[in-house]
Amino acid sequence: MTSRGLVVTDRFLAIIGTLDTKGAEVTFLRDCLRDLGWKTKVIDAGLLGPPAFQPDVSREEVATRAGKSIEGLLSEGKDKVAAVEAMAQGIIRFVTEWVERGEVAGVIGLGGGVGTWLGTSVMRSLPxxxxxxxxxxxxxxxxxPLIGTKDIxxxxxxxxxxxxxxxxxxxxxxxxxxxxxMAGLPQKEESSKRVIGATALGITTPAVLASRRILExxxxxxxCYHANGxxxxxxxEGVAMGMFAAVLDLTTHELTNQLFHGTGLAGEDRLEAAGKKGIPQLVAPGGIDVISRGPIETLSSEERKRPHYRHSPFFTHVRVSSEEMIQVGKVMAEKLNRSQGPVTVAVPLKGFSDRNRAGDLFYDPEADGAFLLALKKKLLPEHRVVEIDAHLNDEVFASRACDLLFEMMDEGRKT
Amino acid sequence: MTSRGLVVTDRFLAIIGTLDTKGAEVTFLRDCLRDLGWKTKVIDAGLLGPPAFQPDVSREEVATRAGKSIEGLLSEGKDKVAAVEAMAQGIIRFVTEWVERGEVAGVIGLGGGVGTWLGTSVMRSLPxxxxxxxxxxxxxxxxxPLIGTKDIxxxxxxxxxxxxxxxxxxxxxxxxxxxxxMAGLPQKEESSKRVIGATALGITTPAVLASRRILExxxxxxxCYHANGxxxxxxxEGVAMGMFAAVLDLTTHELTNQLFHGTGLAGEDRLEAAGKKGIPQLVAPGGIDVISRGPIETLSSEERKRPHYRHSPFFTHVRVSSEEMIQVGKVMAEKLNRSQGPVTVAVPLKGFSDRNRAGDLFYDPEADGAFLLALKKKLLPEHRVVEIDAHLNDEVFASRACDLLFEMMDEGRKT
Structure with a gap:
């Protein structure tokens, strides 16, 4: 766009809609965008019937791009889920190609249950x-789950x-x-050189706030990302895309959830992207002492016997046992051992989360010590473990963790 | 905005933010809007500390407008909920006044848990x-619940x-x-003369689709609104705001939920706005035979004994008994009796919802008949009850219901 609002681009806007049931609505949307000076491409995702008008990309083309045929998808009868997923895959291929070629400037979809599911499936695949x-x-x-990790x-x-x-x-x-x-905004790509990726939760917030002040x-x-899955x-994903110069992964809580069936899973490959990318990573065991479970009523009788508390109406925090802490230590070490770049694990000796503190419900130095031992035993000697005589949420811990991160970054610049 | 993108308005954009913790973010947002040619007003909603910069509306002014003082709100100690709600009320008063005077062209807020709660509270009060x-x-x-009934x-x-x-x-x-x-768009207010408000659910969809074809x-x-609360x-709200010439309230299911502790409540005053507004209303008992309950595991033993089925992982439909149907009939009649405008209740004799049909799980003509009897007994003689020998989802029912609506509308035009 020029400063006076005229579109001076050859790029177009893509519209995803089901032209069998929502032809009038898609037409209106297209006309609005055209009135604003934009070219459009309409993609038909309709499975129920022929389109209300000729789209730019037909449902047959969409199905073909997913390696299917409309007839095949429909004849699969009642498996609507598979059919919609195939259509989403086909559309993703079209749009991704357009994005890579710089031809498309934005995507819009409209729908109810199925339309939202399909549209957001496509959008979750976009940058x-x-x-x-x-x-x-x-x-x-x-x-x-529909928004996922994207700014939809x-x-x-x-x-x-x-x-x-x-x-x-x-x-x-x-x-x-x-x-x-949004499509008319000049595209600014900023450097990641001065950006640190971090992880937080309510139970580790003071550590992150203190670190932020130091970094700034x-x-x-x-x-900073919320470690809720x-x-x-x-x-x-941000690490993999090169958004950060280094990471301050203070809240590795999701490792515990992944191992012990907690809610809020970030995937099997959590704590691996930074190692693959080879950027410096400062890792801390924030929240690994906690399994996030659902509402308190849903706890098993075994879980009820452990220290636990209501974090909110939706989540209950259950204390991780010594044996389990050993497992977390091993898994953390295994993941970090595969790193291409420098790694330091900073371990606070006075507790890993808000209520894991002398005198409070989750305080269990024996279990936390078992984690530390397992970690040190398994971690390759080229990686550092630094024990800090403080609680994770103490100012001194954040200060030391940031110093250790800067050391790794400075080291990297020298070599 | 002119066609060339220059803002030629004296109106401003309002920014709601907590300037104690998010000063830098709010400043950036304000500068973006200014760069786009807009005047701004920043409202400080921060309760934790003094603002990072001087806002256009201070937190003291906000509290005062809610009849409180910042000191008072803070001294209430741990009752953060009440304090945030008071701040939201104060901001609502400012923004509502600006909207009424046509001074503000849009509102933006940013935040996490508390910020989103506060910002959307304000936005839910806007047109x-x-x-x-x-x-x-x-x-x-x-x-x-945060979006409520608005286009946030x-x-x-x-x-x-x-x-x-x-x-x-x-x-x-x-x-x-x-x-x-959005703020720069010309404001188009369309007439409501040719617009009918309607209500639907999955279990009454065929009735609504057929009606739509007839109306068009x-x-x-x-x-059409989804009767899910x-x-x-x-x-x-749409009826009260004058958005419709008449209503085709085919899915009054929420009355049942309100009476028998179902999920998805539309409020005590459901089925009352059209009567107050005096517009013609065609009412049908779509889905009043169903109580919406949560996941099937949460059903009481009494409910398990009744006909019920899983509507989705989140909802279970439980059949309403004869005695309860009588209550629904009475309540519906009482509400409609207060109407200022014409009322016709169209009652399909072969079932009120998808699975309430001869041979299917919810078919119970005795219970449905009890509703009809109670309704007819209580409804004032100036209102009509028309019995239609069809299922609610049969084409013939929709056709007859629309005809009855048009009759009332034609009648209204004559007098």
Missing amino acids: LGFPKVMVSTIPFQDIR VLFPSVADILGLNPLLRKVLRNASSALAA RRGYEMT YGGRAFE | LGFPKVMVSTIPFQDIR VLFPSVADILGLNPLLRKVLRNASSALAA RRGYEMT YGGRAFE
Whole structure:
């Protein structure tokens, strides 16, 4: 866009819709975008019937790109899930190609249950910052699996998407102008040289806040992810994409969840991206002493016997046992041993989380010591373990952890 | 905005943020909006400490507008909920005044748990179509209570909002350009003369789809809400705001939930707005034979004895008994008896929902008959009850229901 709002680009905006049931709505959306000066490409994702108008990419082309045929997908009868997933895969291939060639400037989708599921499946495969707008009835209780690790903008349709009306036109006009504006922004790619990736949870927040102050004083910025599964996943993806010069992975809690069936899983490969990337990583055992479980009513009788507390109506924290802590230590060491870059594990000797502190419910120096021993035994000698006589959330711990990170980074610059 | 993108308005954009912890982020957002040519007003909602910079509306002014003082709110000690709610109330008063005077063109907020809760509380009080953008870590499992019945646009921040970094700047640039674009749109208010408000659920969808075709053939548009609590609430609000010429309230299921502790409540005053507004209302008992309950595991032993089925992993449908159906009939009649406008209740004699059909699990003509009897007994003679020898989801029912609605509307035009 020029400063005066004229679109001076050859790029287009992609619209994903089901032209069997939502032809009028997609047409309106397309016309809004055209009125704003944009070229468009409409992709038909409809499985129920022929399109209301000729799209730029037909449902047959979509199915073919996924290695299927529309007839095949429909004849699979009741397995709607597989059919929708195949359509999403086909669309992902089209859009990814357009993104790689720099031809598409943004994507918009609209739908109810199936449409939102399909549209967000496509959007989750697109890069951060790339404009992606989902107009949705928000039919799901938990939409976070649909958003995943991406900046998918949600426009609630308020009413059903079932024909045009003044309310829906209002929402679609807003959504299309928002998409067009984002697509028209100059694309700024900032350097990652002064950016540190970090991980936090409520139970480790003081450590992260203190670290942030220290990093900022040294001229660094921090991008901090919530270690609730989604966050850890997004953190690993950010590392892999080269968004960070180094990581301060203070909250490795998701390792414990992964091992002991907690909620909030970041995936089997948590704590591996930084090693693959070869960037310096300062790792701490923040929250590895805690298994995140669902509402307190859902705890097993075995879990009820352990120290546990209600973190919120939705989550209960259960203390990890000595034997389990040994396993966490081993797994952490195994993952870090595969690292291509420098690794330091900073272990606070006075507790790994908010309520793991002398006198409080989760304090168990024996179990935490078992973790430390297992870690040290397994970790290759080229990696450091530094014991710090403080609680994870003490200022002195953050200060020492940041110093250790800077040491690794300085070392890297020298060689 | 002119067609060339220059802002030629005296209106401003409002930014809601906590300047104690998020001063840098709010400053960046404000500068983005200014760069796009907009004036801004920053409202400080911070309770934890003094602001990072001088806002346009201070936290003291916010508290005062809510009839409180910052000191008072803080001294209430641990009751953070009450303090945040008071701040939200204060901000609502400022913003509502600005909206009424036509001074503000859009609102944006950013935050984590508390910030999202506070920002969306304010936005839920603003009119549909008015641009409202929430940049959020999406820390809640179910964000629908936060969105409520409004078109609050959600921008996921992906990472925590904890200091500036390239990712957050990307998201904030996108969000501010989206807000500015929406705010710059010409405000089109469309007439409601040709718009019918309607209600649907999966179990009544065929009735609504058939009605939509009929309405559209007659030159009407339909705005249809999902009767899952949020939808019924939004429907009632839409009626009250004058968005519809008449209503086709085919899915009154939420009355049953309200009476018998179902999930998905639209409020005590469901089925009352149209009567107060005096617009013609065609009412049907769609889904009143069903209580929506949570996951099947949560059913009581009494409920397990009744006909019930799993609607989804999250919802179980439980059949309503004869005695309960009588209560629904009475309550429906009482509500409709207070109507200022014409009312017709169309009752399908072959079943009120998908699985309430001869031979299927919820078929219970005796219970449905008890409802009909109670309704007829209680409903004032100026209102009509029309019995239709069909299932609610039969084409003939929709056709007859629409005809009855048109009759009332034609009648209204004559007098």
